[in-house]
Amino acid sequence: MESKEAATKDTESFTTAVAHIGEVLARPAGSFAIRNARRIDARGVQDHCWLVVRDGVIVAEGAEIDVEAGGTDDMADAFAKAVERVRSQTSSQSQSTAAPDDLPIIDARGAIMTPGYVDIHAHGAWGTSFDDGADGIVTARAGHMVHGTTRQVLSLITNPIDTICENLRTVRSLMPSRPDILGAHLEGPFLALERKGAHDPECLRDPVPELVDQLLDASDGCLRQITIAPELPHGIDAIKRFAAAGVKPAVGHCSADYQTAKRAFNEGATIMTHMFNAMNGMHHRKPGPIPAAVEDPRITIELINDGFHVQDPMVALSFGFAPHRTAFVTDAMAATDCPDGHYLLGALDVNVEHGHARLVSNGAIAGSTLVLERAVSRAVLELGIDPVSAVEAATLTPARALGFDHANPVTGAPIGLLATGYAADVLLLNPADWQVDSVWCAGRRIR
Ligand SMILES: CC(=O)N[C@@H]1[C@@H](O)[C@H](O)[C@@H](COP(=O)(O)O)O[C@@H]1O
Numbered sequence: 001m002e003s004k005e006a007a008t009k010d011t012e013s014f015t016t017a018v019a020h021i022g023e024v025l026a027r028p029a030g031s032f033a034i035r036n037a038r039r040i041d042a043r044g045v046q047d048h049c050w051l052v053v054r055d056g057v058i059v060a061e062g063a064e065i066d067v068e069a070g071g072t073d074d075m076a077d078a079f080a081k082a083v084e085r086v087r088s089q090t091s092s093q094s095q096s097t098a099a100p101d102d103l104p105i106i107d108a109r110g111a112i113m114t115p116g117y118v119d120i121h122a123h124g125a126w127g128t129s130f131d132d133g134a135d136g137i138v139t140a141r142a143g144h145m146v147h148g149t150t151r152q153v154l155s156l157i158t159n160p161i162d163t164i165c166e167n168l169r170t171v172r173s174l175m176p177s178r179p180d181i182l183g184a185h186l187e188g189p190f191l192a193l194e195r196k197g198a199h200d201p202e203c204l205r206d207p208v209p210e211l212v213d214q215l216l217d218a219s220d221g222c223l224r225q226i227t228i229a230p231e232l233p234h235g236i237d238a239i240k241r242f243a244a245a246g247v248k249p250a251v252g253h254c255s256a257d258y259q260t261a262k263r264a265f266n267e268g269a270t271i272m273t274h275m276f277n278a279m280n281g282m283h284h285r286k287p288g289p290i291p292a293a294v295e296d297p298r299i300t301i302e303l304i305n306d307g308f309h310v311q312d313p314m315v316a317l318s319f320g321f322a323p324h325r326t327a328f329v330t331d332a333m334a335a336t337d338c339p340d341g342h343y344l345l346g347a348l349d350v351n352v353e354h355g356h357a358r359l360v361s362n363g364a365i366a367g368s369t370l371v372l373e374r375a376v377s378r379a380v381l382e383l384g385i386d387p388v389s390a391v392e393a394a395t396l397t398p399a400r401a402l403g404f405d406h407a408n409p410v411t412g413a414p415i416g417l418l419a420t421g422y423a424a425d426v427l428l429l430n431p432a433d434w435q436v437d438s439v440w441c442a443g444r445r446i447r
Contacts, residue, residue: 014126014127014139014142014143017142017146018138018139018142020446021138021141021142021145021446022138024444024445024446025177025178025179025180025441025442025444026177027444028055028056029055029056029057029424029442029443029444030053030055030056030424030440030443030444030445031053031054031055031086031103031443032052032053032103032104032105032106032424032440032443032445033050033051033052033053033079033082033083033086033103033104033105033106034050034051034105034106034108034113034426034428035049035050035064035079035105035106035107035108036048036049036050036064036107036108036109036110037049037050037108037110037111037112037113037428038108038110038111038112038113038431039051039061039113039114039418040112040113040114040387040388040391041114041115041388041391041392041395041396041416041417041418041419042324042388042391042392042395042396042397042416042417043388043417043419044388045387045388046063047063048063048064048065049061049062049063049064049113049418050062050063050064050079050082051113051418051424051426052079052082052083052085052086052103053424053426053440053443054086054089055443056413056423056424056442056443056444057413057421057422057423057424057443058418058419058420058421058422058423058424059082059085059086059420060078060082060085060086060420061418061419061420062075062078062079062082063075064078064079083103083105086103087103106428106438108428110431111428111429111430111431111437111438112428112429112430112431112434113418113426113427113428113429114391114395114418114426114427114429115391115395115396115415115416115417115418115422115425115426115427116148116149116150116151116395116415116425116426116427116439116440116441117147117148117149117150117151117372117373117376117394117395117427118149118150118151118152118182118372118394118395118398118399118404118415118416119144119149119151119152119153119328119329119330119332119372119394119398120152120153120182120185120224120225120271120302120327120329120398120401120402121153121155121185121187121273121274121302121329121330121331122144122149122152122153122154122155122329122330122331122332122336123140123155123156123157123187123331123332123333123334123345123367124136124140124143124332124333124334124336125139125140125141125142125143125144125332125334125336125337125338125371126139126140126142126143126334126336126337126338127139127334127335127338127343128140128334129157129333129334129344129345129346130154130155130156130167130171130184131156131157131159131163131167131346133170134170134173134174137154137170137171137174137181138174138178140334140336141154141178141180141181143336143337143371144330144332144336144371144372145180145439145441145446146436146439146446146447147337147371147372147373147374147436148371148372148373148427148429148436148439149371149372149373150180150415150425150427150439150440150441150442150446151179151180151181151182151399151404151411151415151425151441152180152181152182153182153183153184153185153224153225153402154171154181154183154184154185155184155185155186155187155331156168156171156184156185156186156187156188157187157188157199157200157345157346158187158188158189158191158196158199158200158203158204158346159188159189159200159203159346159347160203161189161205161211161214161215164186164188164189164215164218165214165215165217165218166218167184168184168186168215168218168219168220168222168223169218169220171183171184171222172184172219172220172221172222175222175410179411179441179442180441180442182224182402182404182410182411183222183223183224183410184219184222184223184224185223185224185225185226185227185250186215186223186225186226186227187199187227187252187253187273188203188204188227188253189203189204189205190204190205190206190207190226190227190228190229190232190235190238191204191227191228191229191252191253191254191278192204192229192231192232192253192254192255194255195229195253195254195255195278195279195280196253196278197253197277197278197364197365197366198345198348198350198357198359198364198365198366198367199253199346199348200346200347200348203346206232206233206234206235207228207232207234207235207237207238208234209234209237209238209241212238212241212242216241216242216245216247219247223242223247224247224248224402225247225248225249225250225271225401225402226242226247226248226249226250227250227251227252227253227273228242228249228250228251228252228254228264228269229251229252229253229254229255229256230251230254230256230260230261230263230264230269231254231255231256231257231260235260235264236260236263236264236267239264239267239268239269240267240268242268243267243268243269243270244268248269248270248271248401248402249264249268249269249270249271250269250270250271250272250273250302251264251265251269251271251272251273251279251289251292251293252272252273252274252278252279253273253278253279254278254279254280254289255279255280256279256280256288256289257286257287257288257289258286258287258288258289258291258292260289261288261289261292261293262292262296264292265292265293265296265298265299269299270298270299270300270401271299271300271301271302271401272289272290272293272299272300272301272302273302274302274303274304274309274329274331275290275293275301275302275303275310275318276290276303276309276310276314277304277309277310277331277365293322294321294322297325299322299325300325300326300327300397300398300400300401301318301321301322301325301326301327302327302328302329303315303318303326303327303328303329303393304328304329304330304331304368304370304375305328305370305375305378305379305383306330306368306369306370306374306375306378307378307382308355308356308365308368309331309365309368312382312383315379315383315385316383316385319385319389319393323389324392324397325397326393326397327393327394327397327398327401328372328375328376328379328393328394328398329398330368330370330371330372330375331367331368331370332367332368332369332370332371333345333350333357333366333367333368333369335350335352335355335357335369336368336369336370336371337369337371338352338369340352340353340354340355342360343357345357345359345366345367348360348361348366349361350366350367352369355369356369357369372394373434373435373436375393375394376390376391376393376394376434377433377434377435379393380434381433381434395415395416395417396416396417397416398416399414399415399416400416404416405417411423411442423442423443424440424442424443425440425441425442426438426439426440427439427440
């Protein structure tokens with residue numbers, strides 16, 4: 001839902017960007033090459049890096065280090081050979097999208113090159129929510145895409161069950177034409193009343209089998225993850241049912257004790273929804289759900305690194321607790337990339353001041369106005385987290401949490417690294433401030 005302020009800000013440029021992104025994503029995947037970049041992905045840092053993309057997939061990568069600077073002869077001319085190979089393949093295969101002599105080569109001029117960011121928990125941006133129908137989804141997606149979030153799971157807020165089912169069907173219907181949409185996340189309605197945060201208490205439910213089946217039917221395979229308070233009467237049973245259906249259950253919005261959380265993870269939950277927020281904290285005689293997630297190497301830990309939801313020392317603690325398992329999420333709501341003002345989260349009124357969203361009714365924090373671009377830049381530049389770990393938390397870790405780090409039916413080629421065989425989701429960033437300058441999603445240039 002739009003606020004008055006959001007409606008007056010840049011409505012025209014929003015509309016133009018949304019249309020542009022829709023058009024670009026409808027085109028066939030492209031072929032191109034990038035050279036002279038400082039590649040940072042979960043494998044490490046590599047200077048003078050290049051990659052070659054054919055029909056949307058990275059087919060070769062390397063570093064152009066000349067012999068005098070310590071490279072081998074092979075390193076010096078591997079790029080030219082890889083480009084030549086793609087050019088000759090494209091000229092002999094007429095269905096390819098690239099003309100043989102026309103493989104664009106982008107000189108990154110030393111810019112940072114990372115995989116596209118993957119946000120597995122967000123609700124909206126640019127004045128709209130992922131619950132606001134197809135138009136709302138493409139608008140909010142554009143708000144994240146221009147900031148480098150090339151792929152996103154669309155989080156749906158707690159609503160009456162029929163509304164949630166309708167919203168799931170909308171997500172499902174968009175997926176064939178939108179490679180950037182990874183599916184849906186249900187945050188609710190199976191949350192603990194006392195940990196509801198910004199969710200409508202009237203709509204919270206116990207996850208009895210009939211409701212589980214109803215949601216699975218409506219999702220038609222698009223449901224990727226669901227947040228569940230495991231201490232609800234049917235909480236553990238629902239975790240088993242969703243896991244058996246291929247959905248990743250997430251522990252969150254709960255008051256679970258340590259044993260109940262541990263049981264949830266043993267029965268198939270694999271994610272902790274925004275650790276620290278909307279759950280009981282750690283106490284030396286009441287350890288609660290956090291140690292159960294931290295000690296279990298199977299669990300991915302979501303973290304909202306906006307400097308408001310979780311204070312910086314706790315963000316650093318999470319990386320120490322769970323290296324390679326901390327995934328930045330935004331939990332972004334409609335006000336993201338918009339002015340302060342009045343917005344909606346589901347049916348609830350939200351006031352945004354200085355970028356902080358709170359329910360009008362009781363002041364509860366109501367999602368963030370964060371984009372992953374900012375989560376990564378503040379991790380590196382303000383918290384001193386090493387760049388490889390910060391990039392990993394926004395790329396490979398969230399991709400792996402949902403099985404997208406391998407070839408799969410949703411993204412086809414894997415995502416999360418800039419490696420041969422991976423989808424060409426690529427960002428070029430300004431090394432001074434880590435702002436996103438260029439974005440490719442699934443081999444299509446967005447900006
Ligand atoms: C969409 C959503 O559910 N967002 C939650 C919100 O419900 C919760 O109130 C807040 C703070 O939780 P805390 O006060 O327990 O830290 O975190 C997230 O913003």
